[in-house]
Amino acid sequence: MQRRQALALGALAPFAAARSPLAQTAADWPSQPVRLIVPFAAGGPTDIPARLVADEMSRQLPNRIVVENRTGSGIIIGTDIVAKAPKDGLTVLYSTIGHAVVRALFPRVTFDPVADFAPVALVGKVPMIMMVNKDFPARTLPEFIALIRANPGKYDYASSGNGGAVHLATELFLHMAGGLRMNHIAFRGSAPAMPDLLAGRIPMLIDVAAGAIPIIQRGDLRPLAISTRERSSLVPDVPTFIEGGVADYEAYTWHMLLVPSGTPVPVINAINAAANRALEVEAVRNRLTEMTVEVVRGSTPASAAAFLAAEIAKWEPVIAAAGIKVD
Template sequence: MNRRNILGLGAAGMVAPLVARAQAPAWPTQPSRMVIPFAAGGPTDVVGRLIADRMSDALPHRVVVENRTGSGVVIGTEVVAKSPKDGSTFLYSTIAHAVLRALFPRLPFDPIADFTPVALCGQIPMILMVHPSLGVSNAQELIALLRANPGKYDYASSGNGGAVHLATELFWHEAGGLRVNHVPYRGSSAAMPDVLSGRIPIIMDVAAGALPYLARGELRPIGITDMRRSPAAPNVPTFHEQGVRNFVAYTWHMLLVPSGTPAPIVQAINAATNRALAPDAVKARLQELTMNVVADSTPASAKAFLDAEIAKWEPIIRSANITANG
């Protein structure tokens, strides 16, 4: 190799990092903002803050959590949709994002086109429970009772169009089109007095919320909406093993950024999210909240998951005539 070639290679070696640096998008100078469209102190907020704190160690700037509630998750989601596409703002949302389009036909943003999924953080199964006075102990007994008495019984939910409402309606659908009356409340805790009294004998709740009532024997478990039994509730069977084979449902947590955010920044946020979820201490804490942690998500797999959830829930919303206002 002659001297000219060697000098050329050396120059190329010096220029390449400069070109890569010039092409890489610059991070904003201010701290990154994680918008959580749910109230502070709630289950989504607790997990989001844990992840945000850990992400701060892997990103150029600290991640600050901002709770923006109102109109369901619409206000907080709109804030992110209209934020700069530079990695300074991202959305920490749930299954609520997948059903926005179906529940709110007139939105000031497009929940699909205006967002890029970054990482699926975890999935949380739910448990269907009944008051002991109902006299059933498993899925098939409950199905038989409801099939023999169409429209006679009520079920409670933590809110219209929420994860447990949708999951319960999916169960009625998969169990053969059962007719059960929906009574929405403002949160599971608001519903529980009527459920514990037996006035409304059926309720679905996220697993972590259900476990205390099961431990005290106040309610009876019918099944968990996961494909596997939960280590936190090993005695609660899945619906799959009880013969309702197509019924699996979760609420889930996902990180998204405004569409158009440069791919290198999306990848960096994805890597920081996975890194935040990897430590055993974090996994243990999230497993206490009955979350199935996903610590190897990619933007592509997160998008595929979101697309599948939209395709899954929109037909249920239409068939059950679910609207944002009930």
């Protein structure tokens, strides 16, 4: 009998250990509904992952997380709401690379993206893919670089808008490839640029993977490089920029949870734990992967803060050197 009881207790021990983080999170979680502010339009490439993560977090927590889309002036209006919210964990921001560049693009914003926020967790990174018109003479990235270097200022490139992730990634590439010169043509999104790309009026676009991969799979445009350090399983035949000779080139947009600076550490840790558990759910990871989000597992508030600091240090000089201004 004693042996059977010992075996039973031993079998239950892993489950008790697995429950303890959830119990701790529940104890530290705010007792009122939590707002997740998404400073982007409903149904878009940031909103859908935000809702997916929020729904899974809500299943594990005392109160449901309510997603609110607060758009306007880029990310400024939604971000400002969180910056000025009480420091109680009841208002959380779901943001992107825009948070890292808002200070450089909008120097008179009423909040500080670093001092006024505490990063909680990095959800995932979204790579970008360089594509050219199928009739463009360069068929590889080294050929493209050589052609642009030999014809400075002759060719155009498209972006989804001034100061956006696509624009920044392209300017970083031009700089790291040796100071190449191309003309920037800004569109209101990548989709409006497609007719000109397909017709060859504009030869090149570096687009986020979610938009680029379906076009590549249809054979409408030719992929030259992906912005990850290693090749992506989503498009394993597309080489990296590093393979193409642009050493250390990486560029992503990304998804991160942040709260107002000064939020109690136990609450920050509770939100972090809930987010990480949500990202461990296989169905959530698979759905995010389908949306080309490379899930970051085990993110901590410290690692998220370090990532944000590195992104700011990376992109602010690019904006200054290229003279990027938002209309």
